[in-house]
Amino acid sequence: MDKRYLFTPGPTPVPPQVLAAMGEPVVHHRSPDFRPIYERCLARLREVCRTESDVLLFTASGTGAFESAVVNLVSPGEPHLVVSAGSFGERWIAMTSAYGADVDELRYAWGETPDPEDVRARLAAREAKAVWIVQSETSTGVVADVQAIAAVANEAGALVVVDAVSSLGAVPCETDAWGLDVVVSGSQKALMTPPGLGLAAVSDAAVAATGSTPRFYFDWQRTRDAQRKLDAPFTPPVSLVTALDVALGMLLDEGLEAVFERHVRLGRAARAGAKAMGLELFSPDEDRSAVVTAVLSPDAAELISGVRNRFGITLAGGQGDLKGKIFRIGHIGWFDVFDITTALAAIEIVLAELDADIERGVAVTAALDAYEHSSVA
Amino acid sequence: MDKRYLFTPGPTPVPPQVLAAMGEPVVHHRSPDFRPIYERCLARLREVCRTESDVLLFTASGTGAFESAVVNLVSPGEPHLVVSAGSFGERWIAMTSAYGADVDELRYAWGETPDPEDVRARLAAREAKAVWIVQSETSTGVVADVQAIAAVANEAGALVVVDAVSSLGAVPCETDAWGLDVVVSGSQKALMTPPGLGLAAVSDAAVAATGSTPRFYFDWQRTRDAQRKLDAPFTPPVSLVTALDVALGMLLDEGLEAVFERHVRLGRAARAGAKAMGLELFSPDEDRSAVVTAVLSPDAAELISGVRNRFGITLAGGQGDLKGKIFRIGHIGWFDVFDITTALAAIEIVLAELDADIERGVAVTAALDAYEHSSVA
Numbered sequence: 001m002d003k004r005y006l007f008t009p010g011p012t013p014v015p016p017q018v019l020a021a022m023g024e025p026v027v028h029h030r031s032p033d034f035r036p037i038y039e040r041c042l043a044r045l046r047e048v049c050r051t052e053s054d055v056l057l058f059t060a061s062g063t064g065a066f067e068s069a070v071v072n073l074v075s076p077g078e079p080h081l082v083v084s085a086g087s088f089g090e091r092w093i094a095m096t097s098a099y100g101a102d103v104d105e106l107r108y109a110w111g112e113t114p115d116p117e118d119v120r121a122r123l124a125a126r127e128a129k130a131v132w133i134v135q136s137e138t139s140t141g142v143v144a145d146v147q148a149i150a151a152v153a154n155e156a157g158a159l160v161v162v163d164a165v166s167s168l169g170a171v172p173c174e175t176d177a178w179g180l181d182v183v184v185s186g187s188q189k190a191l192m193t194p195p196g197l198g199l200a201a202v203s204d205a206a207v208a209a210t211g212s213t214p215r216f217y218f219d220w221q222r223t224r225d226a227q228r229k230l231d232a233p234f235t236p237p238v239s240l241v242t243a244l245d246v247a248l249g250m251l252l253d254e255g256l257e258a259v260f261e262r263h264v265r266l267g268r269a270a271r272a273g274a275k276a277m278g279l280e281l282f283s284p285d286e287d288r289s290a291v292v293t294a295v296l297s298p299d300a301a302e303l304i305s306g307v308r309n310r311f312g313i314t315l316a317g318g319q320g321d322l323k324g325k326i327f328r329i330g331h332i333g334w335f336d337v338f339d340i341t342t343a344l345a346a347i348e349i350v351l352a353e354l355d356a357d358i359e360r361g362v363a364v365t366a367a368l369d370a371y372e373h374s375s376v377a
Numbered sequence: 378m379d380k381r382y383l384f385t386p387g388p389t390p391v392p393p394q395v396l397a398a399m400g401e402p403v404v405h406h407r408s409p410d411f412r413p414i415y416e417r418c419l420a421r422l423r424e425v426c427r428t429e430s431d432v433l434l435f436t437a438s439g440t441g442a443f444e445s446a447v448v449n450l451v452s453p454g455e456p457h458l459v460v461s462a463g464s465f466g467e468r469w470i471a472m473t474s475a476y477g478a479d480v481d482e483l484r485y486a487w488g489e490t491p492d493p494e495d496v497r498a499r500l501a502a503r504e505a506k507a508v509w510i511v512q513s514e515t516s517t518g519v520v521a522d523v524q525a526i527a528a529v530a531n532e533a534g535a536l537v538v539v540d541a542v543s544s545l546g547a548v549p550c551e552t553d554a555w556g557l558d559v560v561v562s563g564s565q566k567a568l569m570t571p572p573g574l575g576l577a578a579v580s581d582a583a584v585a586a587t588g589s590t591p592r593f594y595f596d597w598q599r600t601r602d603a604q605r606k607l608d609a610p611f612t613p614p615v616s617l618v619t620a621l622d623v624a625l626g627m628l629l630d631e632g633l634e635a636v637f638e639r640h641v642r643l644g645r646a647a648r649a650g651a652k653a654m655g656l657e658l659f660s661p662d663e664d665r666s667a668v669v670t671a672v673l674s675p676d677a678a679e680l681i682s683g684v685r686n687r688f689g690i691t692l693a694g695g696q697g698d699l700k701g702k703i704f705r706i707g708h709i710g711w712f713d714v715f716d717i718t719t720a721l722a723a724i725e726i727v728l729a730e731l732d733a734d735i736e737r738g739v740a741v742t743a744a745l746d747a748y749e750h751s752s753v754a
Contacts, residue, residue: 004401004404004410006402006404006405007747008405008408010612011403011404011405012403012613013402013403013617014402014403019400019401019402019468020400022399022400023396023397023399023400024617025381025383025390025391025396026383026388026389026391026396026565026571026572027381027388028383028385028388028573028691028693029388029690031385031685031691032685033381033691037510057657058707059436059437059438059573059612060436060437060441061436061594061610061611061612061614062592062612063594063611064436064437064594064611065608067594070593094593095593098591098592098593099591099593100591112748119465122419125722154680183396186612188403188612193614194403194615194616194617195403195406195436195613195614195615196436196573196574196613196614196616196617198436213591214590215475216439216440216444216447216471216472216475216476217438217440217441217444233440234438234439234440234441235387235388235437235438235439235440235563235572236572236610237438237571237572237573237614237617238388238571238572239399239571239572240573240614241614269526296517308408308409314405314408314410316405320442323393348439350410352614376496
């Protein structure tokens with residue numbers, strides 16, 4: 001018996017029908033075997049991103065797709081405002097700096113929630129070509145209020161670039177309605193597909209604002225021109241595109257609003273269960289935290305190896321300074337409440353064995369109650 | 378009945394056991410579920426590349442992996458010598474130029490074979506930091522004598538960067554023995570895996586020679602440091618790595634020498650069949666042309682749509698100026714002689730219907746004879 005459970009906030013579990021698509025025979029990307037799939041996948045991506053703009057696909061991780069935004073939008077010496085409240089925010093500061101941006105760093109402690117008024121103050125003090133913001137900071141469980149931050153940035157005439165790698169398809173991300181110029185994501189989170197595909201929804205304004213940094217592989221214009229002819233500039237990962245198309249179809253069949261509501265309820269269930277056990281949350285205890293639940297525990301390291309060794313369960317630990325201090329339960333994508341109760345039940349058993357000060361026998365019921373009886377506004 | 382046959386020189390057919398690996402449940406890349414696979418895959422890649430150096434994996438197409446060589450090795454204004462005799466050589470001229478290299482372009486007509494003495498003369502006239510050469514020019518079927526060109530480059534003190542995207546695992550590429558500093562390839566050709574993974578074998582000398590061009594995603598040092606700890610700097614495409622590991626195991630079980638011999642015989646069979654039919658080769662009629670066979674035909678466009686519509690067979694056409702003038706039969710990777718006879722038989726039927734001036738009933742036998750009775754020196 002070797003049943004495994006994946007609760008990491010990326011890669012996430014992949015539905016069987018998407019795995020089946022991964023195993024289909026390979027077809028040529030410029031043949032009629034592929035073009036209809038490609039066309040449908042690109043259309044579905046626009047739907048999921050809630051945009052009329054092109055969604056550009058890159059054979060790359062989410063970081064690679066994010067780099068497409070940096071090499072297209074950043075020219076050396078230009079002012080940019082990067083908001084950071086965790087591991088990924090720090091990565092984007094490092095990346096924009098590596099490409100020579102004059103970066104105004106709006107830094108928060110890990111776990112804090114970025115405040116739109118801070119963005120307003122920074123932009124009043126110094127112009128920025130673009131504001132770079134993480135929607136779901138996977139390292140902490142915080143989901144930023146991208147709508148409010150984008151409103152402030154738009155008012156100041158700055159472009160808005162959003163890292164929606166772990167949030168797209170889990171929480172609302174209204175690309176056009178919120179005035180987001182670039183939304184970056186990856187296949188391996190809420191889009192329920194194995195890792196390997198990065199994407200960037202790119203507005204006309206963003207394409208018009210591209211700068212002087214040399215680029216080739218990640219050049220937006222080259223990719224956009226090709227995609228508009230249903231081609232790709234370089235051999236695309238046909239298996240991953242085919243799988244993504246199936247997964248997007250599932251998301252859209254469920255309905256994006258229903259998907260978002262499910263994630264809100266999953267987050268409530270995870271937090272309710274952890275609290276009922278007597279654990280302290282590191283994630284904000286609010287509905288927007290619907291992607292990953294981070295929990296404080298001095299036993300985090302032993303817990304993670306314990307659930308792995310006893311039950312084949314993979315949880316995530318803390319990153320950076322949070323290593324050994326928190327554990328994280330991802331609930332992005334192919335999740336229902338019984339995944340949450342499985343995680344909680346296993347955590348409870350192993351923490352009890354570690355003599356942690358927890359209450360037994362209540363977490364699962366609390367999670368089920370929170371999931372079943374919560375209605376989302 | 379919907380049986381399909383893929384004869385394009387990338388993507389290539391993927392063996393069932395590799396497809397099965399693509400469809401396995403996704404595991405976390407930093408978990409014990411993945412690390413042993415990753416470690417074995419990296420070791421097998423070194424074996425296939427015949428190198429003691431690190432083989433760096435990128436979530437990218439072959440072009441992306443090639444870009445890693447450009448952004449790491451090219452600094453603006455530096456002299457580089459790029460050899461081009463087809464579509465991919467032209468791409469590398471465009472890419473190195475985009476990154477500001479002072480490019481000496483050694484250009485041949487498409488279909489010509491680069492001459493090591495021309496490289497010697499160019500390097501005598503002007504120093505170059507690196508010589509960039511395509512091993513198998515997929516657009517023409519020409520396989521360059523990389524060993525001889527590398528010897529000339531090494532003598533002149535230049536680094537050697539090889540595009541082995543369609544050749545690695547099909548024809549010999551002795552990274553260390555030939556003094557190749559960088560060997561770039563992709564998963565979707567002779568490595569019998571779906572597209573999505575790029576790789577670069579990178580010598581210490583190449584890493585020591587990295588320049589000032591900004592980079593992040595494709596930075597060699599970052600990727601090498603992570604891989605040496607059995608980590609990846611960014612989420613790797615775990616399904617593709619798992620599939621590649623299976624495919625590399627198959628290649629190494631067959632034995633690289635046997636694999637190379639099989640490809641030589643496949644090339645002989647394809648050329649013998651085409652010639653027996655009365656067609657004229659565009660590929661050089663020599664054993665090194667073991668990757669793709671290009672054939673001249675004024676009926677190329679109709680032939681390609683004909684075999685597709687009647688038999689579900691995908692052949693490749695010509696690129697650039699060769700469009701409509703040639704067709705190409707890829708025989709890279711998961712191929713045996715019956716794939717060649719299938720392609721030839723279908724081509725014969727459709728060309729006959731197009732009233733082409735061909736001889737019927739001889740191609741298949743000629744191909745089988747060439748395959749069976751040829752012994753490779």
